Amino acid sequence: MMPLVDSVHVLILVTCLLLLGSSRLGACIRTVAIQGIVAGGVLPWVSSLHISMQLLFTGVFVMALKGIVFPVLLSRAMREASASREMSPFVGYGTSLMAGVLFFLASLWLGAKLPTPDGVSGLAVPTACMMVSTGLFLIIARRLAVTQVIGYIVVENGIYALGLAVAHDIPVLVELGAMLDAFVAVFVMGIAIFHINREFDHMDSGRLNVLKG
Amino acid sequence: MNLILASLAVLLAGSTLCLLVPPGGKRAGILGPAIAVLGSVLGIVPALDAMVGAATWQASLPWVIPAGSLAVGMDALSGFFAFVILTVSALAAVYGHAYLSRTGTARRVSASWFMFNVLVGSMLLVVVARNAVLFLLAWELMSLASFFLVMFDGEKREVRRAGWIYLAATHFGTAFLLVLFGLLGIRSGTFDFSGFSALRPEPVFAGAAFILAVIGFGTKAGLVPLHVWLPEAHPAAPSHVSAVMSGVMIKTGIYGLLRFSTFLGAPMPWWGWTLMGAGVLSGLLGILSALAQRDMKRLLAFSSVENMGIVAMGLGFGFLGISRGSFALAFLGFAGALMHVFNHAVFKSLLFMGAGSVLHAAGTVQLDRLGGLSKSMPVTACAFMVGAAAICGLPPLNGFLGEFLLYRASLGAIAGSGAFAGMEGAGLVLLVSLAMVGGLAVACFTKVMGVVFLGEPRDGTAAQAHECPMAMRLPMMVLAAICLLAGISAVLLPGFVEPAVRCVVSGPDAVALAALSLPEGVFSWTAGAGATVLLAAAALYLLRNALLSRRRVDSAVTWDCGYAAPASRMQYTSSSFSAPIVRQFHAVVRTDTTATRLSGLFPSGASFSSEARDVWREHFYAPLFKLFTAMSARARGLQHGRLNLYILYIVLALVALLAWKLR
Numbered sequence: 001m002m003p004l005v006d007s008v009h010v011l012i013l014v015t016c017l018l019l020l021g022s023s024r025l026g027a028c029i030r031t032v033a034i035q036g037i038v039a040g041g042v043l044p045w046v047s048s049l050h051i052s053m054q055l056l057f058t059g060v061f062v063m064a065l066k067g068i069v070f071p072v073l074l075s076r077a078m079r080e081a082s083a084s085r086e087m088s089p090f091v092g093y094g095t096s097l098m099a100g101v102l103f104f105l106a107s108l109w110l111g112a113k114l115p116t117p118d119g120v121s122g123l124a125v126p127t128a129c130m131m132v133s134t135g136l137f138l139i140i141a142r143r144l145a146v147t148q149v150i151g152y153i154v155v156e157n158g159i160y161a162l163g164l165a166v167a168h169d170i171p172v173l174v175e176l177g178a179m180l181d182a183f184v185a186v187f188v189m190g191i192a193i194f195h196i197n198r199e200f201d202h203m204d205s206g207r208l209n210v211l212k213g
Numbered sequence: 214m215n216l217i218l219a220s221l222a223v224l225l226a227g228s229t230l231c232l233l234v235p236p237g238g239k240r241a242g243i244l245g246p247a248i249a250v251l252g253s254v255l256g257i258v259p260a261l262d263a264m265v266g267a268a269t270w271q272a273s274l275p276w277v278i279p280a281g282s283l284a285v286g287m288d289a290l291s292g293f294f295a296f297v298i299l300t301v302s303a304l305a306a307v308y309g310h311a312y313l314s315r316t317g318t319a320r321r322v323s324a325s326w327f328m329f330n331v332l333v334g335s336m337l338l339v340v341v342a343r344n345a346v347l348f349l350l351a352w353e354l355m356s357l358a359s360f361f362l363v364m365f366d367g368e369k370r371e372v373r374r375a376g377w378i379y380l381a382a383t384h385f386g387t388a389f390l391l392v393l394f395g396l397l398g399i400r401s402g403t404f405d406f407s408g409f410s411a412l413r414p415e416p417v418f419a420g421a422a423f424i425l426a427v428i429g430f431g432t433k434a435g436l437v438p439l440h441v442w443l444p445e446a447h448p449a450a451p452s453h454v455s456a457v458m459s460g461v462m463i464k465t466g467i468y469g470l471l472r473f474s475t476f477l478g479a480p481m482p483w484w485g486w487t488l489m490g491a492g493v494l495s496g497l498l499g500i501l502s503a504l505a506q507r508d509m510k511r512l513l514a515f516s517s518v519e520n521m522g523i524v525a526m527g528l529g530f531g532f533l534g535i536s537r538g539s540f541a542l543a544f545l546g547f548a549g550a551l552m553h554v555f556n557h558a559v560f561k562s563l564l565f566m567g568a569g570s571v572l573h574a575a576g577t578v579q580l581d582r583l584g585g586l587s588k589s590m591p592v593t594a595c596a597f598m599v600g601a602a603a604i605c606g607l608p609p610l611n612g613f614l615g616e617f618l619l620y621r622a623s624l625g626a627i628a629g630s631g632a633f634a635g636m637e638g639a640g641l642v643l644l645v646s647l648a649m650v651g652g653l654a655v656a657c658f659t660k661v662m663g664v665v666f667l668g669e670p671r672d673g674t675a676a677q678a679h680e681c682p683m684a685m686r687l688p689m690m691v692l693a694a695i696c697l698l699a700g701i702s703a704v705l706l707p708g709f710v711e712p713a714v715r716c717v718v719s720g721p722d723a724v725a726l727a728a729l730s731l732p733e734g735v736f737s738w739t740a741g742a743g744a745t746v747l748l749a750a751a752a753l754y755l756l757r758n759a760l761l762s763r764r765r766v767d768s769a770v771t772w773d774c775g776y777a778a779p780a781s782r783m784q785y786t787s788s789s790f791s792a793p794i795v796r797q798f799h800a801v802v803r804t805d806t807t808a809t810r811l812s813g814l815f816p817s818g819a820s821f822s823s824e825a826r827d828v829w830r831e832h833f834y835a836p837l838f839k840l841f842t843a844m845s846a847r848a849r850g851l852q853h854g855r856l857n858l859y860i861l862y863i864v865l866a867l868v869a870l871l872a873w874k875l876r
Contacts, residue, residue, distance in 0.1 A: 090857060113875045136864045140857045148857075 004046050010209040012039055012161070013104065016134040017135065021093050023085045025035040025146055027072045032150050036066025037041075039131070039157040048213050060161075061129055070153060073186055078146050091141035099141075103133040105142065117166065131158030149186055153154035156182040217287060217295070217341060219255030219676040223248060225332030231327040242314045245326020246496030246692060248308035249333055249531075253299040256337060263292025270406075271343060281346025281404050287337075289712030291549060294468045296339045297558045300695075301460045302333040304688035307451030307565050311684035312573065324450070325365050325803045332358035332457065339465050345404040347392040352465075354392065356383040359462060362454040363446050375449035382442035386432030388613065393425040397476065404633035409476040419477040423484050426473045427491070436525055437495040438829050444502070447517065452569020455510060459517045460562030461600035464554050467524055471547075471717050474532070485533025488525050491643060493520025498652040498829075501802045504657045505825035506793045509568045509578035512661060516604065519650060520557045524550045526643055527619050533639050534622075535718060542636055545622035547714045552646075553711070559699070560603040560612060563692035567597035570685055571665060574678035580787035582672040583665045589678045594666040596689040606651050609743030617739065619647055624764030640797030651793070653682040657687040660790045701743050703736040788823045797824075803828055 015035040040062035042053055078084070091099070093182050109131035114125050131154055138151030156179060227248035234240040262268040271286035286318070287295070308328065313322050336359060338866035360383070364376040400418070403407040414422065426815070428439065432679025435443040443463070447455045476481065499519030506512035527550025534543025570593040571586060572578050587594035603610035606617075608783050670676035680686070776783070788795075806823040851862075 109851070125283075136860070140864065142857075157780045 003150050005043075005121045006123050008038060008043055008046055008119060009127045012043075013130055014153070016052060016130050017100050018095065019138065019150065020096040020134060023087075023089075023093060024077050024146070025078050025084055025086065026075070028147065028150050029071050029078070032153055033071040033092055034068050035131075035157055036070065038065050039161050043161060045213055062179070065183070066153070066157075071151070074146060077149075081144075081146070083144060084144070086142060086144050086147055089142050089147075089170070091137075096137070096141060099137060100134065104130055109134065114166070120165050125162065127154065128158050128162035131161060134158075152185045153182055216255050216259040217337075218285070219339055220252045220259075220299070221334055221341075222823045223255060223408075224330050224337065227252065228327045228330030228334065229271045229546045231323050231330065234323055235570060241323035241326055245323065245329060246306040246310040249326075249330050250303045250531075251334065252784075253306070256295060257303075259287070259587060260292045264289055264296050264700060264709060264713065266715075267290075275360065278346060278350065280351075281344045281633050283347060284343035284405050284407075285341045285344040285347075286406075287341055287745065288716055290468070290471060290716040291340045293555070297338055297464065297555055298333070298336045298461045299338065301558050301562045302336070302457055304568070304691055305453040305456045305460070305562060306333075306686050308456070308688040309451065309478045310813060311682045312451060312453050312569055316534075321365065325362060328358045328361045329454070332362060332462070336465055338464060340468055343406045345367040345398060345406070345409070346832070348469075349387075349390065349394060350470075354705065355462065356380075357459055358386065359383075359446075359450075359454070362458075363450040365451050365454070366449070373451040375445040379442045379446035382432055384438070386429045387437070389425045389429035389432075393429060393473070396422055396425070397628035400707050406472075406476070409473075410477060412478075414478055416481060420481065421867065423474070423480075424478055424487075426470055426477075426739075427487060430469040430473070431491065432464040433469070434463050434465070434525070435518050436491045436497070436519045437518065438497070438522060438833060440495065440836055441827070441830055442654065443518055444511050444514040444827070448515035452510070452565055452572060453660070455513075455566040455569070456562035459514060459565055459724060460558045463517065463521060464558060465552070467521070467528070467554055470528065475717060478534040480536045485531070485536060485639070488532060488760060489527070489639065492522045492525030492527075492529055492643065493646040495519065495525060496646055497522070497653075498801055499651050499654040499695070500657055501795070501798050502825065502827070504653060504660065505788075505802050505804055505846055507787050507797045507825070508578045509571065509580055509583075510565070512580075512657070513568060516654070517557075517561055519563065519654065520553065521661055522605070523616070523643045523647065524553050524557070525617070526550075526646065527553060527615075527622075528618070528684070529642055530622055530626075530636075530639060533636060533717070536736035537636055537637055539626075540623055540718060542626055544673075544714055545618055545625065545716050547717055548710050549615050549618030549622060551713055552618055553612075555647045556611045556615050556699070557604065559692055559695050560600040560610075561611060563596060563600035563689055563696065566685070566689050567593055567600060567770065570681040570689070573681050573685070575672075575675045576673070577674065578796030580661070580664045583600075583671045584671040584781060585667065586678055590680045591668075592680060592686045593689065596686075596693040597666065598662055599693040599696050601662050601668065603700070603796070605658055606740060609694045609700050609746050614703055614736075614737065615835065616651065617735075619643060621735075623647065631701075654789065655799040656794055662789055664785070664787045664790065668784045671781050691772065697747075701740050701747075703740040703743075713726035777812075777849045792823075801828060 012035060015031050015038070018031045019028055019035075022031065030134070041059045044059055091097075107126040110129050111122065111124075111126035116122060116125055135151045135153070135155030135158060138147050138154060140151075142148055142151065161177075230248065231241055231245045234244055259268065260317060266289045269286075269288040271284070274285065275281040276283045306329065309326075311745070313325060332355060335351045335354035339348060339355060342348040342351055358382050360376060363373065363379055366372045394420070397409050397412065398404045400414065401666075402518075403409075427436075432439040432442075443459075445458050450458060463836065474484075490737045496519050499515050499522055503515035503519060527546045529546075531543045531546030531550065533758075534546055536541065568578055571583065571589065574590055574593075575583055577583065599610065603612035606612040623640040623644035626636040627644065641844045795804060803826045804823045805826060806821065808821040809819050811819050845857065
């Protein structure tokens, strides 16, 4: 048992469930910011035995981006769209929470199946899987573009955590690549939300299918 | 060898030059054909050399293409087809120079010439390729280039439709070729043709490969029932492109069939019967549909189907001959087919150019709006008449030679003695269908010639028609001259196809067989007779002039018929001319007619119109595609436009893969 590391993992799991159960966009943005700081910045420090300059630098960078830049951009998008809560998601919040529990069980099963390297917490792989599946679920089950962006960020956090758990030194590269994707996604979504909102007076991506030919 | 490669390089690399000049300018219209002519002329001489069996070579160029090698080669068979391709393409390029510069759509001329050169280059590459991957690349390049050429007038709805039908059909054929090449490649462990020919496949494998080849190459050759694209695409293309496509491009299908049949070992009788069946079907349906058409270019396209049918009959007879061990008959069948390939390339491109000139002069190729053009376009009319007579297989011209070889094969088989024994049934089928197709072809081209060039103009635009410019007349005159010269110098021609046939039939002692199966005396006799007929015609013409020289010559309207006020509407229309024949074949050629009957003592108005229908398209392809559409409509439920669910599909697929891996 590694109390410190495991409690960080549990914190992350809690943020996942919060994201699944919350309809308020502001709360979701704050939660994902916390999750980003914890998963991207704190987790590498507490789980690594020796802190290198590289790790330090990436950690600061990631925390700045996920803790400050993304939330600010998302909040602005939210304000521009003048939406404060997700009214009618494709999947309801109670069901989402139940799904979250199922995801957790599946993640535990997956964690048992996947080989975990020595010196890594047993919770590391399940937590990462939980984040990935939560993120994908948010993308699929939520109607608003802002929530879907949040889903993307959660997926990205999960990929990073998984990389950290199973491959110690590669994560910097993986993280930077995945983060670039997420960053682009945030920007594109921000622009898209702005335009969708301006053209259609809503940002309901579920109604975009009337555009298909 | 170097000249062929140089020709390829000029055509393929030079084509990009066309894109560098201003797209609609005069320079594009000169540069494009110049490159095509230069490239073709470079290649013609070595192709001719190889065709007569003097220069065969094989080389592997030091360059890598994915999964293949740049193996090229030249033998008599390749040489024969390369010669046909380059000759017709060069003439078509000269014709196209004038044709494109006058049609008014100047903006895409450079792109069109780029595609034209790519088309010629890729056709040449198809016949010299000695590697399946290279062959397929060239084949695909050829299909795409011709697709873009067909789409030249893409702003017209029917042209776009024709283009898409062509693209779909050609890829349907290519799909079968892919499977064929894959099978052969797996079997022999290489994609080089040298590896393929070392293959000695067992009957089941060879039979499957043969079926794939017939469907794949038959689609390109336009054999019924795979011909649907041909009457759509050829009329839609600019006329010089139609000339190249109908004249030579569809022949690459015949080349492919011949080339790949050499890899499959000894043919079985059913191969021959299959090809002969497809040939008879194509020949009869093609010419009957042609007879019913009212659009000149469409009619010519259907006639191409018919002629490819004749070629297929010859090939089928040849395969049957090999399988029965009658090499003499096989030799005659293949020689007749190849001869007809050459002849058809010459006269069909001539006829398409003639149709292009008519379109150019009168603005339409609708038969019922034309008429009397021989007065305003004497050169075109004369050249077209030569082509029409040649396509009917009339003796002094080249069309006669190929059909004569086939007739001789069938008669020899029916007589069934000595080297010709054992194929009486096939001979009978060949004889009857050839005779029937030939007779209908005469009716068909009499109709075109009569309706378009004789009589009186039916329409104002036809009345104001004018002769086309020199650059369009010259290629037609050259092609007409080839028709005539090839027909008269018949003695030489068997020597031209003989080495190519040897590539396909390897008889026990081929030299003796050649002497046996190509009776040169007959050819000198026909050549002599042809020359006599021509001389007699010339003498009669001179005699007429001499008799009329000191008399008064009146000219009157053509269709007078003793009426006081003759009108051009009294003439036979194209459909009324062909109606008696078409009506007899009602079962296979349908025409819709709408008529208002006359009534009362002083009838006021009456009308009649008829339209030929494509039976295959309506009763075979339309239901088939409807079925496909219905089947794919069910899958449309998956395409609902909801992004979330698309992502869900991806997630589900990934999870399934993960679970499958971890199970």
